[in-house]
Amino acid sequence: MDRKNLLNQFLSICKRKDYKAAIEFQDKIKTLIPGKPVGRRIKNICGLDISFDKGSNRVFAAASMHSFPDLAIVEQKSIKAKTEFPYIPGLLAFREGPAIVELIEKVKSPVDLFIFDGQGIAHPRGAGIASMMGLLLDKPSIGCAKTRLIGEFKEPQNNKGSSADLIYNNRIVGKALRTRDNVKPVFVSVGFKIGLKESLDIILKCCPKYRIPEPIREAHRLSNKLRSDYKR
DNA sequence: GCGACAG
């Protein structure tokens, strides 16, 4: 089963809203996750996020490309799309994935790394949205969620840069990372083809001023802007 | 059965 087939299979499941197949798909691909880390130097980081329209199935996906480590905006793209899948904890990728795939086709700059607003391997089946999309798009990726999905952790120290292990099934699946002094930590986990230590380092460097990494924060702004502009 | 539960 090559990448193209996996992607088509994934999109089919999303369209059919096949919850059972979705879970089986995650169990099947988790053997390919997190993949072997790519040592290549990271120059361009792409943050991704989606905003939703309250009463419809419309979604607004945005990508914000930043040079690294200076974090300058290199390119930004956003699209309007539709989603069939509802939000179900553990199956987020099936709701947001199709729009992400469509969006990525419009991004022209070379991507070295994706940062997703959600979990990587810190997931019940080791297949959070960052891991799944990293695999399907064949790009290194990091999961950076605002809240926890699974696992236990001890509160990290209150200063920026402090972190604590996120433990699940007796394994370290990620870290609760303080990206600013005295703010709630974010949950960082390996997505695809990158190590945890490097992930933490990168996320921290993407937060020179705010709790949320600049690429994701910017993508979030973009998707919300597209939504508000659309409603007029 | 009960509680938890990314966005």
Next chain:
DNA sequence: ATCTTGTCGC
């Protein structure tokens, strides 16, 4: 996630 005003704190 989205719906929303004021409000507490650096």
